[in-house]
Amino acid sequence: GIRLNRICCIGAGYVGGPTMATIALKCPQLEVVIVDMNEDRINRWNSDDLPIYEPGLPEVVKACRGKNLFFSTDVKKGIEESDIIFASVNTPTKTQGVGKGRAADLRYIESVGRTIAQYANRSKIVIEKSTVPIKTAEAIARVLSANETANGGHKNFWILSNPEFLAEGTAMKDLDEPDRVLIGGQEQDAIMVLADIYANWVPRDRILMTNLWSSELSKLVANAMLAQRVSSINSISRLCERTGADVKEVARAIGTDSRIGPKFLNASVGFGGSCFQKDILNLVYICQQFGLDEVASYWQQVVDMNDHQKSAFTGKIIQSLFNTVTKKKIAILGFAFKKDTGDVRETPALMVCDMLMKDGGLVYVYDPKVLIEDALTEFKYHEIEVNTDQFIFSKSPEEACEGAHAIVVLTEWDEFKTYDYKKFYDKMMKPAFLFDGRNMLDHAELEKIGFEVHALGKGTGSSQRSKSPDFVMRASSGLLPSGGY
Numbered sequence: 001g002i003r004l005n006r007i008c009c010i011g012a013g014y015v016g017g018p019t020m021a022t023i024a025l026k027c028p029q030l031e032v033v034i035v036d037m038n039e040d041r042i043n044r045w046n047s048d049d050l051p052i053y054e055p056g057l058p059e060v061v062k063a064c065r066g067k068n069l070f071f072s073t074d075v076k077k078g079i080e081e082s083d084i085i086f087a088s089v090n091t092p093t094k095t096q097g098v099g100k101g102r103a104a105d106l107r108y109i110e111s112v113g114r115t116i117a118q119y120a121n122r123s124k125i126v127i128e129k130s131t132v133p134i135k136t137a138e139a140i141a142r143v144l145s146a147n148e149t150a151n152g153g154h155k156n157f158w159i160l161s162n163p164e165f166l167a168e169g170t171a172m173k174d175l176d177e178p179d180r181v182l183i184g185g186q187e188q189d190a191i192m193v194l195a196d197i198y199a200n201w202v203p204r205d206r207i208l209m210t211n212l213w214s215s216e217l218s219k220l221v222a223n224a225m226l227a228q229r230v231s232s233i234n235s236i237s238r239l240c241e242r243t244g245a246d247v248k249e250v251a252r253a254i255g256t257d258s259r260i261g262p263k264f265l266n267a268s269v270g271f272g273g274s275c276f277q278k279d280i281l282n283l284v285y286i287c288q289q290f291g292l293d294e295v296a297s298y299w300q301q302v303v304d305m306n307d308h309q310k311s312a313f314t315g316k317i318i319q320s321l322f323n324t325v326t327k328k329k330i331a332i333l334g335f336a337f338k339k340d341t342g343d344v345r346e347t348p349a350l351m352v353c354d355m356l357m358k359d360g361g362l363v364y365v366y367d368p369k370v371l372i373e374d375a376l377t378e379f380k381y382h383e384i385e386v387n388t389d390q391f392i393f394s395k396s397p398e399e400a401c402e403g404a405h406a407i408v409v410l411t412e413w414d415e416f417k418t419y420d421y422k423k424f425y426d427k428m429m430k431p432a433f434l435f436d437g438r439n440m441l442d443h444a445e446l447e448k449i450g451f452e453v454h455a456l457g458k459g460t461g462s463s464q465r466s467k468s469p470d471f472v473m474r475a476s477s478g479l480l481p482s483g484g485y
């Protein structure tokens with residue numbers, strides 16, 4: 001007697017909101033309710049001021065809300081009325097106790113299990129949408145089966161793993177046309193229920209089915225491999241800076257190898273976001289638990305390299321500004337961890353600004369979407385004290401740059417490419433520095449204006465040098481060793 005036309009999602013965040021809005025849009029025959037215990041968040045989902053910024057999301061929410069998409073704080077009712085329940089709650093890194101700083105904090109996912117057990121009136125399909133450590137399905141199953149007869153009568157719970165691969169900033173497109181959908185489970189019937197939902201818009205051959213543990217682990221591995229690419233190219237950017245190679249040229253040269261591929265090879269100030277670091281640390285922790293110390297330290301290096309990149313980048317700023325930024329105004333362009341999102345969780349801007357402020361700098365931030373409150377919350381979460389005389393949000397890039405000693409680009413927002421940097425330059429202190437933490441601006445142009453440009457993975461001033469080649473390497477001259485890889 002399972003009713004398959006109603007879906008409930010617990011957790012109305014960056015994943016739950018866009019994912020369920022897409023299901024509602026693509027499956028008008030289904031009714032989707034998203035519940036969350038955070039009343040403020042639910043109120044905003046029900047208003048014109050959605051709690052997250054994601055291109056394309058407002059249109060989809062508007063099209064479906066009140067028809068087959070609902071947002072509510074009534075978790076109990078959501079569970080009772082739906083037989084397919086997604087758990088899309090947060091799974092942050094533990095901040096205390098066993099596994100502190102590495103292990104996933106599963107209190108929210110566990111509480112979802114307990115809440116479902118408490119209110120489930122019939123058998124249900126429970127789907128892990130959150131990113132969880134391998135074997136979490138087993139823990140949820142235990143919580144559920146230990147409480148199977150709560151509310152009277154025997155019930156079945158089928159547990160599926162269905163990790164989400166969307167990226168913030170492109171979530172709606174990623175959901176609309178996923179590279180793949182991954183479903184892990186033990187019972188074929190339950191797997192097919194979920195596969196049939198996705199098949200409303202995803203080609204069947206992109207719906208991968210695996211066992212539970214492969215599915216759970218694949219999500220951690222996907223994020224670990226993506227982050228590893230970033231740390232790998234970043235490590236090379238450091239070497240480029242010392243040797244005269246240009247990391248952009250290196251990235252292009254290796255990215256055209258089809259085995260390597262061109263994506264995710266931009267050197268930058270470092271990766272951020274709520275997922276990469278937490279998922280790798282989680283992977284490290286799991287490996288350690290199984291006694292796989294070498295495997296653990298291999299992946300730990302990806303995080304260590306990222307921390308190094310952030311501090312090396314900031315160190316270069318301070319060093320270039322004659323070894324001190326005390327009382328110097330520094331314009332920060334971009335605080336979000338990437339473009340097209342207002343999300344600041346684990347943004348590299350945090351460490352950069354913190355280091356600059358600890359050196360006495362006056363940090364003026366301009367970001368098209370980030371609110372200062374959210375930035376301050378993130379500092380607080382990391383137990384970093386911020387003096388608000390030193391940390392100021394500007395209403396415009398002009399305001400941030402006026403009288404500044406340096407411009408530091410930390411997020412790759414498209415609009416940063418369109419600014420009139422000559423105007424900024426005219427009102428800056430001289431020498432005027434520009435540090436491009438995303439390698440996104442036209443450095444030769446900026447140098448022509450008069451900036452001292454520091455690009456990632458490139459020696460200073462090299463953008464002009466590279467325009468006037470002193471020698472031409474003749475590939476066919478026979479001077480190169482043959483067959484050399």
Ligand code: NAI
Pocket residue numbers: 010011012013014015016035036037038041075088089090091108109111112115129130131132164165166167168274275
């Ligand atoms: P989030 O923090 O934005 O949203 C989680 C929501 O769950 C919060 O609004 C919270 O109030 C709610 N919640 C927690 N416990 C609850 C309970 N017992 N009952 C009702 N509501 C509860 O988190 P986000 O970013 O959506 O991430 C969710 C999961 O998805 C995480 O495991 C994350 O690793 C994973 N993920 C995140 C991606 C991202 O880009 N943010 C991408 C892919 C996966």
